[in-house]
Amino acid sequence: xxxxxxxxxxxxxxxxxxxxxxxxxxxxxxxxxxxxxxxxxxxxxxxxxxxxxxxxxxxxxxxxxxxxxxxxxxxxxxxxxxxxxxxxxxxxxxxxxxxxxxxxxxxxxxxxxxxxxxxxxxxxxxxxxxxxxxxxxxxxxxxxxxxxxxxxxxxxxxxxxxxxxxxxxxxxxxxxxxxxxxxxxxxxxxxxxxxxxxxxxxxxxxxxxxxxxxxxxxxxxxxxxxxxxxxxxxxxxxxxxxxxxxxxxxxxxxxxxxxxxxxxxxxxxxxxxxxxxxxxxxxxxxxxxxxxxxxxxxxxxxxxxxxxxxxxx
Amino acid sequence: xxxxxxxxxxxxxxxxxxxxxxxxxxxxxxxxxxxxxxxxxxxxxxxxxxxxxxxxxxxxxxxxxxxxxxxxxxxxxxxxxxxxxxxxxxxxxxxxxxxxxxxxxxxxxxxxxxxxxxxxxxxxxxxxxxxxxxxxxxxxxxxxxxxxxxxxxxxxxxxxxxxxxxxxxxxxxxxxxxxxxxxxxxxxxxxxxxxxxxxxxxxxxxxxxxxxxxxxxxxxxxxxxxxxxxxxxxxxxxxxxxxxx
Numbered sequence: 001x002x003x004x005x006x007x008x009x010x011x012x013x014x015x016x017x018x019x020x021x022x023x024x025x026x027x028x029x030x031x032x033x034x035x036x037x038x039x040x041x042x043x044x045x046x047x048x049x050x051x052x053x054x055x056x057x058x059x060x061x062x063x064x065x066x067x068x069x070x071x072x073x074x075x076x077x078x079x080x081x082x083x084x085x086x087x088x089x090x091x092x093x094x095x096x097x098x099x100x101x102x103x104x105x106x107x108x109x110x111x112x113x114x115x116x117x118x119x120x121x122x123x124x125x126x127x128x129x130x131x132x133x134x135x136x137x138x139x140x141x142x143x144x145x146x147x148x149x150x151x152x153x154x155x156x157x158x159x160x161x162x163x164x165x166x167x168x169x170x171x172x173x174x175x176x177x178x179x180x181x182x183x184x185x186x187x188x189x190x191x192x193x194x195x196x197x198x199x200x201x202x203x204x205x206x207x208x209x210x211x212x213x214x215x216x217x218x219x220x221x222x223x224x225x226x227x228x229x230x231x232x233x234x235x236x237x238x239x240x241x242x243x244x245x246x247x248x249x250x251x252x253x254x255x256x257x258x259x260x261x262x263x264x265x266x267x268x269x270x271x272x273x274x275x276x277x278x279x280x281x282x283x284x285x286x287x288x289x290x291x292x293x294x295x296x297x298x299x300x301x302x303x304x305x306x307x308x309x310x311x312x313x
Numbered sequence: 314x315x316x317x318x319x320x321x322x323x324x325x326x327x328x329x330x331x332x333x334x335x336x337x338x339x340x341x342x343x344x345x346x347x348x349x350x351x352x353x354x355x356x357x358x359x360x361x362x363x364x365x366x367x368x369x370x371x372x373x374x375x376x377x378x379x380x381x382x383x384x385x386x387x388x389x390x391x392x393x394x395x396x397x398x399x400x401x402x403x404x405x406x407x408x409x410x411x412x413x414x415x416x417x418x419x420x421x422x423x424x425x426x427x428x429x430x431x432x433x434x435x436x437x438x439x440x441x442x443x444x445x446x447x448x449x450x451x452x453x454x455x456x457x458x459x460x461x462x463x464x465x466x467x468x469x470x471x472x473x474x475x476x477x478x479x480x481x482x483x484x485x486x487x488x489x490x491x492x493x494x495x496x497x498x499x500x501x502x503x504x505x506x507x508x509x510x511x512x513x514x515x516x517x518x519x520x521x522x523x524x525x526x527x528x529x530x531x532x533x534x535x536x537x538x539x540x541x542x543x544x545x546x547x548x549x550x551x552x553x554x555x556x557x558x
Contacts (some may be wrong), residue, residue, distance in 0.1 A: 179414075179418040179425070182407070182411060182414055182415055182418060183415065183418075183419075185404060185406065185407050185411070185415075186404050186407075186415045188406075189404040189405060189406060189407070190402045190404065192366065192386070192398070192402060193398065193402035193403070193404065194404075194415065195365075195366075195385065195386035195387045195390070196364060196366075196386050196387075196390055196395070196396050196398075196402075197387075197390055197395075197415050197416035197419065197464055197467075197468065198387050198390035198391050198416055198419035198420075198468065199387055199415060199419055200385070200387045200419075201387065202385070
């Protein structure tokens, strides 16, 4: 469930959106526009993953695989079959939705470590299959993808990804503030109790998997048509680790905080590029510390402190 | 006329353990039945079968003329069977009112405002309305039991299954729970009440079903079951039962 008295959050969200809308107008460098665009992609991935984990209580390590399925679907459909992007991207959403539904159904009775391990296995099956299927996918060399736009200017991409981020957050928010969000919370808290009160637990768990997969698939297809290359490495467990860290650091019990975590950590990763692979170690340490000392995530903790200060006043 | 709930020859096994062994019982609409028996006698398993959480290996179960074996708990809740749990299962991280909105909104023809209005009215009756916006985690053990009652009331059930509702509850709250149970019953709901609190059982129930080792050992009016030698043996042991009878 989304907090009901969230005026402050809406104001903060509008301010952040205003800032992102204005950044390219202030002559922000091409490089940082590129980084922020990637950051928006990760924000979509982290927030849609947090919907599943934070709101329904279902862990999944197959989220990047869903993104990859979406990316490959759109790239193959547009590249090999000549489908226009306006059709290949929705097709990517549809195909990942079907995969999400299948995984959701398969994992219905699984919890915790069993569910996590099953989704890891699924993710690896997808990645290895795509790597091995050289004739269609060119294996680890990857497939070239057409761009979303016929320009090399990155600003249109920046705004497209921002629009995709805002619309996916909006759709998720609308779902979460509806009765479905309440059913998610009930399932997360206690499946038996939810079922005894008439909540169709099976239906809503499958819906959650499918819904978050569709968002991941569409985000993946956008990503592929932005970087104009799709490789199996985008589905690696390391990539999944990034998304997980972003959601945890931002605050995976709130889709907006998780999204901020995505942008924030992508920027941080770039800032720390000078220290090479050590940044990954630092990344992991930050995640451990956040999990231990700020389970609501960095932004969740900041908001909590801000609200506490306001209450004291 | 056919009974509201008809259970015939139910067998439920867990590995080598037979938790329910040829259990047959009928509950008429509007009955308030106490289900008693020592620990491990199969009472909760019986409730789990009726509410759809366990599928029996043998036997049949009918509610208002429809078979309920193999139906999902959510479908049975929609059909009018509501239950509480031995260990309270409230949704701790959402508010007290939202706990009530969960069952209130499972019917898609009910809007959020309508459900909230009904929820507030129920909370007021349970003396919990001042806590409506509090996270349910802040409730005391007794209040949590009352909240479970409130959620059941949102469903307007025809059959209520209560599993040890009075465990660890303050006498004042227990009185309120007794009144609520009587009120449900007066409005036409049938109730099966499991409790080790014999005072409450004899106070509330006109009929008692006693179980031991997965079998029904006695069934009938409260006073008769109270004096039944098999029930006395089950509760007090053979020697003590002789003395008591």
